[in-house]
Amino acid sequence: MADGNWPARRLPKIDSEVAATGLTLKLEDYWRSVLRDRLMPARRDIDPAGMRRLLPHVFLLDVVDRPPRFRWRLVGTKIGDVEQGEHTGKWLDETIRHAQDPFLGFCRMTVNERRPTCHAALRCDLDGGSRPLIRALLPLSEDGQNVSMLLGVIDYAPAEILPLQRGAA
Secondary structure, eight states, rough: OOSOOGGGGGGOOOOOOOOOOOHOOOOOOHHHTTSSSOOOOOOOOOOOOGGGGGGGGGEOOOEEEETTTEEEEOOOOOHHHHHTHHHHHSHHHHOOTTOOHHHHHHHHHHHHSSSOOEEEEEEEEESSSSSEEEEEEEEESSSSSSEEEEEEEEESSSSSSOBOTTTOO
């Protein structure tokens, strides 16, 4: 996200999705539990008490205008610690320091397709090491049709990264 050390040769393609696992699966399960036969839940349906263990890893992005621009509304403490900065209130495109980070593209995909997405990326540490991470993005809508926020989670230590199986239930 914000350290600017992304090696281009090892990044996943922007259109590659992965299956939700670990933290990302837990948040997606919670999101599905509050759908109530709708395409997307509203922000008012999200109760932090229902996902207490996930909160340090969770973020909210406001979706502003069309084409969409994204502003950090809430950033979990784990994300702030790892990224070594406060993003709340800042524009997402101003906090991504490398154009090849797939995050912004997946935000747009989630808004355009009005469905959850999950993607893997490589986060490079300042000491030269690297490690995979998984981000899940889940759309929220106040009117039931237009995405007004993205609920997300970042798993900085995924136990596994599995390819998305299209057509699987």
